[in-house]
Amino acid sequence: MHMTDLLQIQNIRKTFPGVVALDDVSLSIAPGEIHTLLGENGAGKSTLMNVLTGLYRPDRGELLFDGSPVHFSSPRDSLNIGIGMVHQHFMLVPAHTVFENILLALDGVANFFSRRKYKVKIQQVLDQFELDLDLDTPVWKLSIGAQQWIELIKLLVRDCRLLILDEPTAVLTPQESARLFQVLTRLRDQGKSVLFISHKMREVMEISDRVTVLKKGCSLVTLPRGEYDENRLASLMIGEDQIPMWIKPACKYEELALEIKNLSVRNDRGLADLDKFSMKLYRGQILGVAGVAGNGQKALAEVLTGLKEASSGRILAKGKDITNSTAKSSYIAGIAHIPEDRKSIGIAPDMTVDDNLIMKNFNSRAFRRWIFQDRAAIRKNATAKIDQFAIKAGPDGNPIRYLSGGNIQKVIIARELSEKPSVLVALYPTRGLDIGSAEYVHKVVIDGANQGMSTILISEDLDELLKLSDEIVVMFRGRLVGCVNPQTTTREEIGLLMSGEVQR
Amino acid sequence: MKLITVKRELSSPLLRFAAPFISVLVALFVAGFLLLAAGVNPAQAYLEMLQESLGSTYGLSETLVKTTPLIFASLGVSLAFRMQIWNIGAEGQIYMGACGATGVALFSGIENHAVMITAMFLAAFLLGGLWAGVAGVLRARWQVNEVIVTLLMNYIAILGVDYLIYGPWKDPKGFNFPLTAQFSDAARLTEFFDTRFHSGFFLALFCALIMYLFMERTVWGYEIKVIGSNPKAARYAGMRTGLAIFAVLFLSGAMAGIAGFGEVAGLQHRLQHGISPGYGYTAIIIAWLAKRSAIGVVIVSFLMGVLLVGGDSLQLSWQLPVAFVYAFQGLILFFLLASDCFMHNRLKLVRGERHV
Numbered sequence: 001m002h003m004t005d006l007l008q009i010q011n012i013r014k015t016f017p018g019v020v021a022l023d024d025v026s027l028s029i030a031p032g033e034i035h036t037l038l039g040e041n042g043a044g045k046s047t048l049m050n051v052l053t054g055l056y057r058p059d060r061g062e063l064l065f066d067g068s069p070v071h072f073s074s075p076r077d078s079l080n081i082g083i084g085m086v087h088q089h090f091m092l093v094p095a096h097t098v099f100e101n102i103l104l105a106l107d108g109v110a111n112f113f114s115r116r117k118y119k120v121k122i123q124q125v126l127d128q129f130e131l132d133l134d135l136d137t138p139v140w141k142l143s144i145g146a147q148q149w150i151e152l153i154k155l156l157v158r159d160c161r162l163l164i165l166d167e168p169t170a171v172l173t174p175q176e177s178a179r180l181f182q183v184l185t186r187l188r189d190q191g192k193s194v195l196f197i198s199h200k201m202r203e204v205m206e207i208s209d210r211v212t213v214l215k216k217g218c219s220l221v222t223l224p225r226g227e228y229d230e231n232r233l234a235s236l237m238i239g240e241d242q243i244p245m246w247i248k249p250a251c252k253y254e255e256l257a258l259e260i261k262n263l264s265v266r267n268d269r270g271l272a273d274l275d276k277f278s279m280k281l282y283r284g285q286i287l288g289v290a291g292v293a294g295n296g297q298k299a300l301a302e303v304l305t306g307l308k309e310a311s312s313g314r315i316l317a318k319g320k321d322i323t324n325s326t327a328k329s330s331y332i333a334g335i336a337h338i339p340e341d342r343k344s345i346g347i348a349p350d351m352t353v354d355d356n357l358i359m360k361n362f363n364s365r366a367f368r369r370w371i372f373q374d375r376a377a378i379r380k381n382a383t384a385k386i387d388q389f390a391i392k393a394g395p396d397g398n399p400i401r402y403l404s405g406g407n408i409q410k411v412i413i414a415r416e417l418s419e420k421p422s423v424l425v426a427l428y429p430t431r432g433l434d435i436g437s438a439e440y441v442h443k444v445v446i447d448g449a450n451q452g453m454s455t456i457l458i459s460e461d462l463d464e465l466l467k468l469s470d471e472i473v474v475m476f477r478g479r480l481v482g483c484v485n486p487q488t489t490t491r492e493e494i495g496l497l498m499s500g501e502v503q504r
Numbered sequence: 505m506k507l508i509t510v511k512r513e514l515s516s517p518l519l520r521f522a523a524p525f526i527s528v529l530v531a532l533f534v535a536g537f538l539l540l541a542a543g544v545n546p547a548q549a550y551l552e553m554l555q556e557s558l559g560s561t562y563g564l565s566e567t568l569v570k571t572t573p574l575i576f577a578s579l580g581v582s583l584a585f586r587m588q589i590w591n592i593g594a595e596g597q598i599y600m601g602a603c604g605a606t607g608v609a610l611f612s613g614i615e616n617h618a619v620m621i622t623a624m625f626l627a628a629f630l631l632g633g634l635w636a637g638v639a640g641v642l643r644a645r646w647q648v649n650e651v652i653v654t655l656l657m658n659y660i661a662i663l664g665v666d667y668l669i670y671g672p673w674k675d676p677k678g679f680n681f682p683l684t685a686q687f688s689d690a691a692r693l694t695e696f697f698d699t700r701f702h703s704g705f706f707l708a709l710f711c712a713l714i715m716y717l718f719m720e721r722t723v724w725g726y727e728i729k730v731i732g733s734n735p736k737a738a739r740y741a742g743m744r745t746g747l748a749i750f751a752v753l754f755l756s757g758a759m760a761g762i763a764g765f766g767e768v769a770g771l772q773h774r775l776q777h778g779i780s781p782g783y784g785y786t787a788i789i790i791a792w793l794a795k796r797s798a799i800g801v802v803i804v805s806f807l808m809g810v811l812l813v814g815g816d817s818l819q820l821s822w823q824l825p826v827a828f829v830y831a832f833q834g835l836i837l838f839f840l841l842a843s844d845c846f847m848h849n850r851l852k853l854v855r856g857e858r859h860v
Contacts, residue, residue: 305740306742307739307740337740339740344734344736345734345736345737345739345740346737346740347734347737348729348730348733348734348737348738349733349734350729350732350733351729351730351733355726355729355730359730359737359741360741360742362723362726362727363723368723371722371723371724372721372722372723373721373722373723373725373726375721
């Protein structure tokens with residue numbers, strides 16, 4: 001036991017009814033280090049974060065902060081001793097200014113009476129890290145990246161000594177990520193500790209002083225810099241030594257599956273979500289779409305699947321105009337959709353896995369007799385799909401909301417692919433999935449491509465795009481700003497396109 | 505020490521089944537104090553309620569008479585609830601149904617019993633359905649909150665019916681009472697055992713069966729459940745949610761309309777002021793108690809019938825006000841909602857180790 005450690009997590013155990021979420025997790029965080037926590041989904045990362053920030057109380061084990069035991073009964077206790085967290089979902093009031101949001105994070109009404117004092121203090125923090133942020137701008141006007149800075153500044157103004165960041169780069173361009181890493185490194189040099197959670201191997205390699213791998217609720221191992229590489233970490237996480245790589249048969253794409261011509265879509269505020277967007281998709285092709293979240297990718301997927309209407313332009317599927325068809329007829333035209341937010345639009349949470357598997361084709365002859373549902377056929381379909389896609393569905397009749405994220409995604413994919421679509425529109429299909437599940441999704445996409453299915457793969461994970469795509473297009477503010485070949489391009493090139501600084 | 509709530513995973517099926525009954529028992533217990541305060545011995549009162557409502561042919565027949573409109577209206581309400589559409593307007597839809605049936609009975613001049621009854625049924629079905637359908641269109645087309653619309657339309661329906669029976673439809677031979685003329689025999693449902701018990705009850709059971717099959721077995725029931733569970737997912741799956749909202753509200757209102765038909769054709773044989781003493785509101789409680797299942801609706805409606813008839817006896821023999829019955833209904837709903845909360849959460853006593 002090192003007395004010098006800022007935080008020691010000792011043999012923490014946390015159970016929920018029927019599940020052991022954390023089973024004997026120990027790790028320590030030294031002052032002035034960037035410590036990365038790596039693990040598949042369901043490995044217990046979020047539970048551990050919630051224990052550290054005082055949301056959950058561990059069943060067993062101890063937390064030592066500065067060498068003395070601490071017990072949190074609420075997030076406030078944890079904040080008070082100096083543990084702060086930047087959540088994946090920001091906790092900001094959109095209508096208020098940056099300054100007001102930061103004030104809110106501070107304790108006590110008194111702050112509102114000494115605004116000037118705090119303004120100076122906050123401005124100092126901004127200057128120190130060379131952050132260009134106008135304190136009087138309302139938060140809703142800011143980019144996602146800028147909003148994340150606010151979350152971080154909130155913690156710095158509070159003088160938090162341990163900063164926990166939960167997948168902070170998921171919403172950033174490579175350039176913004178690089179900036180964040182600079183700041184984090186600087187914070188480390190000032191003696192702050194950072195606990196960093198990420199799925200992205202490259203970032204882990206770049207920034208971590210030490211890496212702890214969590215697996216199935218146990219801390220497997222902590223490795224200092226120099227003792228790990230990508231292969232080692234990945235194999236620790238998924239328990240295999242080989243990371244499967246896909247070999248794509250080189251082939252020429254000739255048959256046009258989908259063509260988009262000058263498509264524009266307006267969003268609710270009257271601004272363009274898609275602005276004269278054009279692209280071509282060939283049979284069996286996997287077309288990667290890169291871009292920072294919020295640059296029209298969602299609109300592209302929604303207009304293709306009939307959830308949004310195009311204000312101008314045309315979509316041709318195999319030469320047939322399907323521009324303004326409803327979701328139903330698009331589906332018949334053979335476009336399947338893996339939605340971005342699986343829980344909020346992909347499933348009916350209270351219904352069973354069986355019922356969710358037929359949501360798209362419940363009306364087909366296979367699942368009904370006259371007006372009645374054919375429960376036996378539905379059951380048979382479910383058994384087959386559960387088996388084929390290795391879905392952990394729990395007991396029969398289990399509502400789908402009790403399934404893990406990866407398994408829910410498998411249900412959606414099984415359903416979307418069940419009608420043998422000619423085009424698959426996949427929106428961040430592996431976001432939040434563990435490596436095992438993500439690999440599975442990749443396999444499904446590649447298998448589909450080999451059988452002639454075309455895929456529009458919208459992703460923010462460049463590694464995923466580079467690995468799977470035959471061609472990568474980059475979106476910026478609703479326009480197509482570039483088209484690159486994954487074999488020959490570089491991350492930097494894509495990053496520059498994503499930030500809208502160059503066009504190709 | 506302090507009390508905190510902890511989320512439960514899945515509660516056991518036994519608990520889920522028993523919870524409504526336990527809630528009713530607790531409500532009985534609490535209502536006992538109200539009775540005590542009114543100077544009535546609760547045990548004696550409850551016993552009498554049971555005897556009055558179930559202890560004789562007459563009592564049982566009266567209970568079933570009250571159960572009938574409750575089943576219809578509750579089926580309608582629970583259908584809408586199934587899709588997370590809150591139809592609070594069953595009361596008004598009952599009035600519109602009764603009004604439609606009465607219009608046919610008084611002015612169609614049909615003499616054949618079967619044709620007459622069918623025509624009255626259809627008129628009630630249509631009018632009740634359209635009444636709720638207004639809220640359906642507003643909701644589907646312009647996202648107008650259906651709670652407000654259905655609730656406010658109750659007043660329009662009730663006052664509209666009042667206008668008719670105080671005005672154009674008033675029975676000239678009725679000594680100026682607010683009621684229409686009596687229906688001809690062709691427009692009356694069959695009565696049994698020399699009581700007020702009429703064939704509407706069997707129609708109610710039949711409707712419950714149809715509703716059960718509709719919800720649990722048909723593709724439409726499936727669609728309704730998907731929309732109820734997640735409207736966004738339903739849209740994404742290509743379901744026409746707007747149409748479904750209208751259809752469900754129409755059917756919901758139509759079922760309540762049939763309750764009105766049953767009341768005028770089976771029981772009153774005329775339209776009169778206060779044709780429904782709040783069945784439409786009781787139906788909301790029943791739909792909730794029955795967990796929105798058609799079979800549950802039948803059982804709970806019967807229990808509510810017992811309560812209503814028993815409550816009447818309380819008024820007669822103890823001079824308790826009718827408000828007591830409403831208070832009792834309110835208590836049941838209250839404890840039911842509380843039980844729902846306990847189904848999903850568990851209370852836990854923790855020692856107050858508050859600080860660092």
